[in-house]
Amino acid sequence: MEQHLYLSLAASFEKQIAGGLLKAGEKLPSIRKVSALYGVSKNTVIQAYLTLESRSLIISRPQSGFYVGSGVDFRLPVPDKSQPSALSAHQEADGLIGKVFQQLTNTRITQLSLSVPAPSFLPISKLNKCLSKAMLNLPSGGTGYGDIQGNMRLRSLISKRAFTWGGDLDSGDLVITAGVMNAISFALMALTKPGDSVAVESPVYYGMLQLAKHLGLRVIELPTHPLEGIDLQALETILPDLNALLLVTNFNNPLGSSMPEDRKKKLVEMITANQVPLIENDLYGEVYFGEKRPKPCKAFDQQGWVLWCGSFSKTLAPGYRVGWIAPGRYLRQVLRQKAFHSLSSTTLTQEAVAEFMENGGYDKHLVTLRKRLFSNREHFIQSIGAYFPEGTKVSRPQGGFVLWIECHRSINTAKLYEAAMAQGISIAPGRMFTLQDQFHHCMRLSFGLDWNERLEQKLQLLGKLVSEFTSPNEPS
Numbered sequence: 001m002e003q004h005l006y007l008s009l010a011a012s013f014e015k016q017i018a019g020g021l022l023k024a025g026e027k028l029p030s031i032r033k034v035s036a037l038y039g040v041s042k043n044t045v046i047q048a049y050l051t052l053e054s055r056s057l058i059i060s061r062p063q064s065g066f067y068v069g070s071g072v073d074f075r076l077p078v079p080d081k082s083q084p085s086a087l088s089a090h091q092e093a094d095g096l097i098g099k100v101f102q103q104l105t106n107t108r109i110t111q112l113s114l115s116v117p118a119p120s121f122l123p124i125s126k127l128n129k130c131l132s133k134a135m136l137n138l139p140s141g142g143t144g145y146g147d148i149q150g151n152m153r154l155r156s157l158i159s160k161r162a163f164t165w166g167g168d169l170d171s172g173d174l175v176i177t178a179g180v181m182n183a184i185s186f187a188l189m190a191l192t193k194p195g196d197s198v199a200v201e202s203p204v205y206y207g208m209l210q211l212a213k214h215l216g217l218r219v220i221e222l223p224t225h226p227l228e229g230i231d232l233q234a235l236e237t238i239l240p241d242l243n244a245l246l247l248v249t250n251f252n253n254p255l256g257s258s259m260p261e262d263r264k265k266k267l268v269e270m271i272t273a274n275q276v277p278l279i280e281n282d283l284y285g286e287v288y289f290g291e292k293r294p295k296p297c298k299a300f301d302q303q304g305w306v307l308w309c310g311s312f313s314k315t316l317a318p319g320y321r322v323g324w325i326a327p328g329r330y331l332r333q334v335l336r337q338k339a340f341h342s343l344s345s346t347t348l349t350q351e352a353v354a355e356f357m358e359n360g361g362y363d364k365h366l367v368t369l370r371k372r373l374f375s376n377r378e379h380f381i382q383s384i385g386a387y388f389p390e391g392t393k394v395s396r397p398q399g400g401f402v403l404w405i406e407c408h409r410s411i412n413t414a415k416l417y418e419a420a421m422a423q424g425i426s427i428a429p430g431r432m433f434t435l436q437d438q439f440h441h442c443m444r445l446s447f448g449l450d451w452n453e454r455l456e457q458k459l460q461l462l463g464k465l466v467s468e469f470t471s472p473n474e475p476s
Contacts, residue, residue: 005040006047013048017057017068028058028066031291043261046290050227053396059378060289060398076385079255079393079406081231084202084221084436086238091435096414097206103426110449110458113428115253115402116318117448121372123365127317127356134351142348148338150176150324151350157357158310158324165285166299167308173326175334176345180283180311181207183325186341187279187307188215188244190333196243201230203404203433203442205253208246208281217243219435224252226395226404229259232266239274250294251284254433254444255404256397261295268300277330279307286315286366288399289374304328312353314401315366320349373401376447383456387463389470401448404430406441410471413443419465425458 016022029037034045049066052058058066100113135141149155155171162169177183192198194216200208202221212219220238223231229249239245249259249267259267271278282296298308307330311323322345327334356362380403384394393406407413413429420427430442449455 006044006051009034009038009040009044009048010051013052014057017052022068024068026068027064028068030065041262047228047260050396050398061374065291076381076392076394078226078396079404079442081225082202082221082223082255082438084223084434084438086220086234091437096417096429097210097432100417100426100428100432103421106426109421109424109426110455111426112445112449112458112462113426115428115444115446115448116314117369117373117401118450120450121369121448122317123356123361126361127320127352130352130355130361131348133355134348137355138347138351142351144347145344146347146350148335148343149174150345151347151354153358154322154350154354155324157354162298162326165293165295167296167326169326173328173331175325175327175331175338176350177309177323177325177338178321178342178345179313179323180281180309181211181323182321182342183309183311183323184208184246184279184281185211186334186337187309187325187327187330188212188217188246189337190327190330191244191277191279191307192217197238197241198244198246199235199238199242200246201248201252201255201257202436203254203430203439205248206432209433209435212246213435221434221436224255224257226255226257228263229257232263232270235267236270239270239276242274242276245271245276245278246281247278247297248281248283249297250282251287251397251400253284253400254402254428254430256395256400256402258294258398259297264295264297265300268297268306271305272301272303275305277305277307277328280309282308282310283314284400285310287370287373287401289370289377290398294399298326301328304330307334315369316353316356316362317349320353321346322349322353370399373448376401376449376451377403379451379456380445380447380459383459384463387460389463389467392466401446403445403447405443405445407443407466408470409441411441411466411469413441416443416465416469419469420462423458423461423465425462427462 031042031045035042059069060066103109104114155174159169159171197218199220199222201224223234251258280297298306308326395404417427417429428444430439
């Protein structure tokens, strides 16, 4: 019913735009106002607006609202909903991933493949001061081991931030980890054994696939919509046979999808009824472009079946390796894994992050970061529309900093990668983000770079290469 409502509402606005009642550049009514006027939920309005944006009819502006696009451009629709096989597969693109990884520190390459913010986006000088202060604050200058659960000050600050999205956590519910992948690793080792089944989005970040494969798990990829996330009906059919679920519900990497709140609530109800734990990677939750931070599934978890994971790697300091997990009912099992594998997290970087957060620096930094990333997203989409061939499809993430590009099916982006590297451009071919034989014509691009004339020229060159690799006579 909810789906029909937002599609009907989107159609109503589309008719007004096509008829000239809503003109280019005009601001659309607020979500609250439309909700009251049409008698629908705010979430329905948000989904209607996101649907219109996916059709290039409107654009969103952080802390401002939605506006009619300056030109109705149907050249850049969003990618199709993925349709992976229902069977598990383990055909990892090892060689391809290795090639891309080898160049990640090459400063001569335009790193469109690297999903981290550019150094200029980070408050490095302020963090250095916090690090110096951390040495003074900690016993023995921070050279000793810390609490196995992590820095108490930092855990308290993370739990307080959780109240902004309805989280009911305290410091004792959290475990600090060496980044989010470390948190996910502890969670998977605590929940599964070799041969168990875990379901993920498709496409999905290749690091999660590599980890699951290393642990001997059967990976089942779920059909995923570029706006709404996984197909809940497809999940429902396999849920009783799963041992765990691993999802990025806010701004999935690489697709950019973000699950609506009503679907998150439904998902939590489903896993609770089937007693299947959800490892929720909320790595990009703070990097949103809308009016407020989207809730994670953890906000709807009443019985501890959601293991909520996050990190400061994408927002503050990738090299500090500071992440966390709120394991719910699995706290004891996760602590056991941490005791086996690392015992203590790095004390200095935890204290430095806590210092930065407690003095209000984190929120100020996030406001600037979101604005810059949103501006970059718009520059990238405009450039792709201008320089890439007709028929290219591009995701419209409402947060994070990666775009999923779907090209003509005649293109093999693994071969495109080689040609792009010869021109000093690194992309992430789509085949990296699946264990199945799919996404050969797709790629992920990061817009977390300094936008300048040179970067636009690189996108123009990449668009030219895509055109050269396209065989228009082959069916799309």
